[in-house]
Amino acid sequence: MAQYSRVSGSVGLITLQNPPVNALSAAVRQGIVDTVKRALGDPEVKAVVIRGQNGVFCGGADIKEFGTNMSGPHLVPMIHAIEAANKPVVAAIEGIALGGGLELALGCHYRVAHSKARLGLPEVTLGLLPAAGGTQRLPRLIGVPAALDLITKGRHITAAEALQLGVVDQVTGHGTVDAAVKFALSVAGKPLDARRISTYPCPRTSDLDALFEGVMQKVRQSARGAIAPIACVQAVRAAATLPYLQGMEREKELMATLFTSGQARALQYSFFAQRAVGRWSTPSGARWDTSKPRPVHIAAVIGLGTMGRGIAVALAQAGLSVIAVETQEKQLMEAKQAVSGMLERGAKRRGVAPALDKVSYSHDIKAVADADLVIEAVFEDMALKRTVFRQLSAVCKPGTVLCTNTSGLDVEHLASQTRNPQLVVGMHFFAPAHVMKLLEVVYGPQSSPQAVATAMQLGKKMGKVSVAVGNCRGFVGNRMLKPYLEQAFFLLEEGATPELVDRALEEFGFPMGVFKMSDLSGLDVGWRVRKADGLAEPVGASGQPARIRQGQRYSPLGDLLCEQGRFGQKTGRGWYQYDKSGGQVASSDPWLHSFLEGYRAMHGLVARRIDLQEVLERCLYALINEGFRILEDGIVAGPEDIDIIYVFGYGWPRHRGGPMFYASMVGLERVLERLEHHHKAHPDVPHLQPCSLLRRLVSSGSPPVHRWREVLKKLNSQL
Numbered sequence: 001m002a003q004y005s006r007v008s009g010s011v012g013l014i015t016l017q018n019p020p021v022n023a024l025s026a027a028v029r030q031g032i033v034d035t036v037k038r039a040l041g042d043p044e045v046k047a048v049v050i051r052g053q054n055g056v057f058c059g060g061a062d063i064k065e066f067g068t069n070m071s072g073p074h075l076v077p078m079i080h081a082i083e084a085a086n087k088p089v090v091a092a093i094e095g096i097a098l099g100g101g102l103e104l105a106l107g108c109h110y111r112v113a114h115s116k117a118r119l120g121l122p123e124v125t126l127g128l129l130p131a132a133g134g135t136q137r138l139p140r141l142i143g144v145p146a147a148l149d150l151i152t153k154g155r156h157i158t159a160a161e162a163l164q165l166g167v168v169d170q171v172t173g174h175g176t177v178d179a180a181v182k183f184a185l186s187v188a189g190k191p192l193d194a195r196r197i198s199t200y201p202c203p204r205t206s207d208l209d210a211l212f213e214g215v216m217q218k219v220r221q222s223a224r225g226a227i228a229p230i231a232c233v234q235a236v237r238a239a240a241t242l243p244y245l246q247g248m249e250r251e252k253e254l255m256a257t258l259f260t261s262g263q264a265r266a267l268q269y270s271f272f273a274q275r276a277v278g279r280w281s282t283p284s285g286a287r288w289d290t291s292k293p294r295p296v297h298i299a300a301v302i303g304l305g306t307m308g309r310g311i312a313v314a315l316a317q318a319g320l321s322v323i324a325v326e327t328q329e330k331q332l333m334e335a336k337q338a339v340s341g342m343l344e345r346g347a348k349r350r351g352v353a354p355a356l357d358k359v360s361y362s363h364d365i366k367a368v369a370d371a372d373l374v375i376e377a378v379f380e381d382m383a384l385k386r387t388v389f390r391q392l393s394a395v396c397k398p399g400t401v402l403c404t405n406t407s408g409l410d411v412e413h414l415a416s417q418t419r420n421p422q423l424v425v426g427m428h429f430f431a432p433a434h435v436m437k438l439l440e441v442v443y444g445p446q447s448s449p450q451a452v453a454t455a456m457q458l459g460k461k462m463g464k465v466s467v468a469v470g471n472c473r474g475f476v477g478n479r480m481l482k483p484y485l486e487q488a489f490f491l492l493e494e495g496a497t498p499e500l501v502d503r504a505l506e507e508f509g510f511p512m513g514v515f516k517m518s519d520l521s522g523l524d525v526g527w528r529v530r531k532a533d534g535l536a537e538p539v540g541a542s543g544q545p546a547r548i549r550q551g552q553r554y555s556p557l558g559d560l561l562c563e564q565g566r567f568g569q570k571t572g573r574g575w576y577q578y579d580k581s582g583g584q585v586a587s588s589d590p591w592l593h594s595f596l597e598g599y600r601a602m603h604g605l606v607a608r609r610i611d612l613q614e615v616l617e618r619c620l621y622a623l624i625n626e627g628f629r630i631l632e633d634g635i636v637a638g639p640e641d642i643d644i645i646y647v648f649g650y651g652w653p654r655h656r657g658g659p660m661f662y663a664s665m666v667g668l669e670r671v672l673e674r675l676e677h678h679h680k681a682h683p684d685v686p687h688l689q690p691c692s693l694l695r696r697l698v699s700s701g702s703p704p705v706h707r708w709r710e711v712l713k714k715l716n717s718q719l
């Protein structure tokens with residue numbers, strides 16, 4: 001809706017009303033059309049101001065309407081009518097002007113913004129382009145290079161940057177609407193021809209072809225298969241080379257292709273999934289809206305290795321007082337230097353003062369006595385963690401929430417070491433912890449709703465996307481990673497190379513294939529875990545055959561590489577070779593290929609031709625199958641949790657929505673059929689055996705992913 005009033009005698013004031021972000025729903029668009037008509041038809045009105053209710057100008061088109069039968073007036077003619085008006089129209093921008101919201105403002109003759117407002121055309125992040133004239137007006141207003149930067153990245157800018165670029169005409173630190181009304185009165189009656197952006201020629205840029213070629217190349221590289229950024233470049237090119245109306249036609253054509261694409265559906269799903277994970281619930285009935293978090297002012301970190309340092313930085317940057325504990329004096333000194341450096345670099349990037357005084361350091365665990373919450377980040381060793389939790393339980397004040405940053409060990413077991421197991425949860429950060437957005441908050445059967453709520457809220461404060469998950473080996477992300485890695489190893493045994501497997505996954509959209517990723521994170525990490533699990537014993541030591549362990553097919557390839565000291569990038573050798581220890585550019589390693597040949601020969605394996613499709617099916621469907629098991633086990637509340645974990649923590653391409661969304665796009669029947677096929681070929685691989693939830697979903701008619709929660713509830717109630 002839009003409300004109309006008259007202010008200061010001769011200014012028509014239009015207020016968009018659609019909380020929380022005044023999205024341009026059909027009702028709002030109709031309201032704008034009606035109120036603009038009214039203002040223009042009122043002889044007493046000399047100028048018009050458009051604002052949004054509750055200090056928010058407009059968050060753009062109503063995303064919830066996409067995929068429905070959209071009714072109501074179209075944005076493009078509505079904005080044209082505003083631009084063509086014979087009375088000045090001023091946008092009063094408070095809060096945000098995003099997407100269609102900014103396009104509406106660009107249709108106005110003037111823009112006045114509050115200093116705290118943020119503006120942008122983020123459509124590309126939803127798999128779209130600014131199709132209400134944004135790709136045609138913005139380059140005409142601020143030039144092609146700046147417009148390309150904003151439109152292809154979907155970057156939000158501050159009011160100060162908007163003023164500098166020429167997107168807005170005035171910035172105010174006080175009442176934006178008052179300033180806009182005053183502005184409107186000052187321009188009433190003045191000619192408007194020079195204020196209609198669509199009539200501007202696009203500012204000339206030297207060597208346009210070279211500019212677009214360069215940008216297109218960069219965009220293709222970073223898009224990893226996403227089509228919207230490419231369409232954005234094409235649309236801006238139309239602005240630079242065609243008359244306005246033809247450019248608008250091109251914008252419409254490109255948008256039509258994007259609008260119905262699977263990628264746009266995936267990205268819009270991801271937008272809502274990211275918000276859905278904040279409305280967490282646990283099987284015991286704890287919920288985001290009924291569980292009250294404890295206030296956390298002082299947080300402590302135990303163990304200042306790579307993870308602990310990153311966590312301390314993230315906590316300090318979020319404004320908490322941090323007690324950083326490392327028992328080894330030398331490592332404490334090194335950590336102090338490293339943390340200070342990270343804080344300084346981060347502050348420089350963000351243009352703020354470094355929060356150095358927020359962190360205090362100690363080698364004594366008793367220093368955490370006053371902390372409201374403690375995050376243990378010591379070496380991934382259960383015995384060590386047990387000791388730390390017993391100590392924490394003894395030294396911390398009553399009510400302190402105790403968290404472990406384990407990446408997969410049993411949170412419940414750690415809780416059992418303490419006097420108050422209900423106050424124990426997992427906070428599984430991803431490296432580097434001050435950069436990566438994902439946080440898995442792991443609740444055990446005894447974790448109190450308050451402890452879960454406290455960790456979830458702290459994650460939010462730290463700028464993380466936090467997902468509440470149940471306690472199981474590897475939680476969600478690493479549990480699903482296991483079958484994925486296992487398939488990659490098996491494919492090598494059967495004839496693939498690391499290069500082939502990585503190519504398939506990178507062409508799918510992962511930033512790095514599984515073997516390059518393994519080289520980056522260190523092969524020794526998984527080796528240690530497999531040794532602890534009694535899997536990675538040298539052949540003969542266990543009396544087990546090399547390729548069968550604990551009754552299942554096993555590939556010792558990773559262990560054999562580790563036995564050779566090939567730990568990946570850090571040793572300059574792994575699945576690839578690097579120019580030096582710590583080198584980052586992977587190149588194919590002839591040694592590895594002859595090693596694989598020798599391995600196959602020793603085990604009587606005959607290499608066969610494996611294509612990219614088989615790599616994708618084996619690796620991704622095995623991972624997805626585990627996702628269904630996780631849903632079946634009630635480890636997460638819905639598929640959105642899994643998808644967000646994979647997009648934010650494991651490099652799953654966002655334009656493919658996440659593994660569970662992808663499965664629903666491929667078609668559950670197809671995923672089931674291919675898993676059955678691969679399981680038949682490899683009956684000794686339990687991870688390829690389709691999980692019963694997948695079968696049940698297929699029997700229920702393969703409902704779309706947004707209906708799985710409901711179907712899951714129904715299926716569970718029938719058990």
Ligand SMILES: CCCCCC/C=C/CC(=O)SCCNC(=O)CCNC(=O)[C@H](O)C(C)(C)COP(=O)(O)OP(=O)(O)OC[C@H]1O[C@@H](n2cnc3c(N)ncnc32)[C@H](O)[C@@H]1OP(=O)(O)O
Pocket residue numbers: 020021023059060061062063064075096098099100101122123126128129130131132255256259272275276
């Ligand atoms: C074929 C031709 C069709 C023509 C279509 C014309 C195309 C126009 C292009 C567009 O305008 S696309 C939309 C562009 N806008 C955006 O991408 C903004 C998306 N929103 C955000 O980035 C953030 O929500 C925010 C606005 C910065 C606010 O962030 P904040 O953290 O403060 O709150 P949230 O939790 O994110 O959001 C609160 C609440 O509002 C819902 N919401 C936000 N934006 C929209 C929107 N544009 N449409 C509908 N709903 C929106 C959000 O989902 C939250 O609600 P929920 O119930 O908690 O999910």
